[in-house]
Amino acid sequence: MTSLQAAHADGVCLRYPDSLGIYPQVTQENAAAMLIRAISLAQSTPFGWGYIDKPPDGSLFLVFQTPQLQCPPDGIVYQDREQKYYLPCGNNKELEVCEVKLGFVPGVDQFAYRVRRRFRMYKGGHPQLMLIHYSRGQSTTIVPSLNSPARNYPLRPVNEPAIFVLGERQGQKVYPNGVAPPLAASADRGIVQFNMPPNVGAGAGMGGMGGMGAGPLPGNPAAMLAHQNSNMEVLERRAQRERGMSMFLAFRSRLRRSWRWAADEAENISTRTLALTRYRRNHEYMNEVFMHARLTIPVFAGDKKASASPPYSIFKLSDLEENWCAKTAAEVEELKNKAAARKQAADAARDQLRDVPMGGLAISDPVP
Known part of the structure; x- marks a missing residue:
């Protein structure tokens, strides 16, 4: 068993590298909008391997589901069963919500109060992009028989490079120093498979998501939505800058080639042809300048008796x-x-x- 396969057994997952902030609540409208806009962000930002372990209340994660791990474990024990339901989002889009309550961290929490909600676009988006949000709910006593660690500690370290999960560079790894290790050291090469389920919709998004810092206080949906939109725009602008830089480099390369072609063509034209072309062009310019004067001023129009x-x-x-x-x-x-x-x-x-x-x-x- 390779190191990455062993880490899969411990619950490693592909996560968006930046922090998405702290949000007391995430509505279905916010989740659908973030998942749609995350499609373009995932095409320009590589996801990194990491764990979700004992997350604090309000934590939000963007995860790419792999066939090896559908729902990553998080170090929380849940006394309730997970409920799944689907919500329409308009424009032939459908949001899948998986909710489980009465969670607790063994040896840390005195009551079972944690709530986990998982969002993904069942229709009209990319179903392998998943939002995971943790919040507080009604508390209850902990069942003694369940009060045991949910996973083995310490967690295995993961030194795998980040990887693109969508777009033209899908499956391409991004190494920290830009240098790939030898083939012998890459025993986990090809372990990740990016298979699209058959119910993939035709959704597309523009922009990013995420942000730094805590979200607004609960009880104010308008402020929460504005805060989430501002966080999305921050990463959207960063992704646009990265795409703009790549487009600029490509344009500069094409421009340099065009300059070389123009120089080669100029060497094949004789000096007499260049001089004749410039002579005709300059006289065309002069003709445009004096055309108006010849029609309006009598002296230039041919009336020799007229004087200024x-x-x-x-x-x-x-x-x-x-x-x-x-x-x-x-x-x-x-x-x-x-x-x-x-x-x-x-x-x-x-x-x-x-x-x-x-x-x-x-x-x-x-x-x-």
Whole structure:
């Protein structure tokens, strides 16, 4: 048995690498929207191997189901049986919900109160993408016979590289340093199979999901939905940046090839042909510039007797005398009146200063 097969027995699964945050509740509308948008995200982000073990309340995980492991164990013992039901989501989509209650962590919890819900798109999406959410429910006493560890500890370490689960690079491994180990060390090569069940819908999504930090407080569905949408948009923009960078690199490579082709073609054209082409092109430009002038200006139109009018022909002497001269004279008269008024005020102030007696002031007197 290989190391990955042994880890499968312990409950290792393919998980989305980033944290999806803490959410007290996840509605069916939120789960359906996140699963649809997770399709495009899974095409550009490799999933990593890891465990789900004793998750805190509000934890949310995005898991890719493999044929080897349909539902990964989580270190929680459930006293209730799992219930499965289907909910319509519109546009011929159907959401599958698996819910189990009365869970507890042996040796840690005093009561059985944990609730686990698993969401996946049964129709209209990718059925191997699964959301797992943990929350609190009604508590009850723990059955003593069930109070034993749910899995063997310590868990086996997993050193397998991340892997693309969807898209054109499906099944491609992503090594940390970009270098694959020797073939002899890759005994688990090909252990993962990505088989699509027969009930796969034609769903497609745009955007990402996830986010950092805790979600909003319970009891406010609108705030919860806004917080989840903002977290989705963060990873969506990151995925778009990665796709944009790959498109830019491909475009730059094609551009460089086109430049090389253009240089090769220029070497095969003679100097006389290039000069003739430039001569014709420049005269076409000049013809477009002077075409309008030849049709509107008499000198360019062929009327040799016509002459350009002087620059001051737009003014009339009568208009200047009636408007501009009268206006200028009024402004000058107004300025003279203001100057005379200021001079009169200054003279009056000087006369008042002369009439003030200066003998009544002494050096010792305080100045008010």
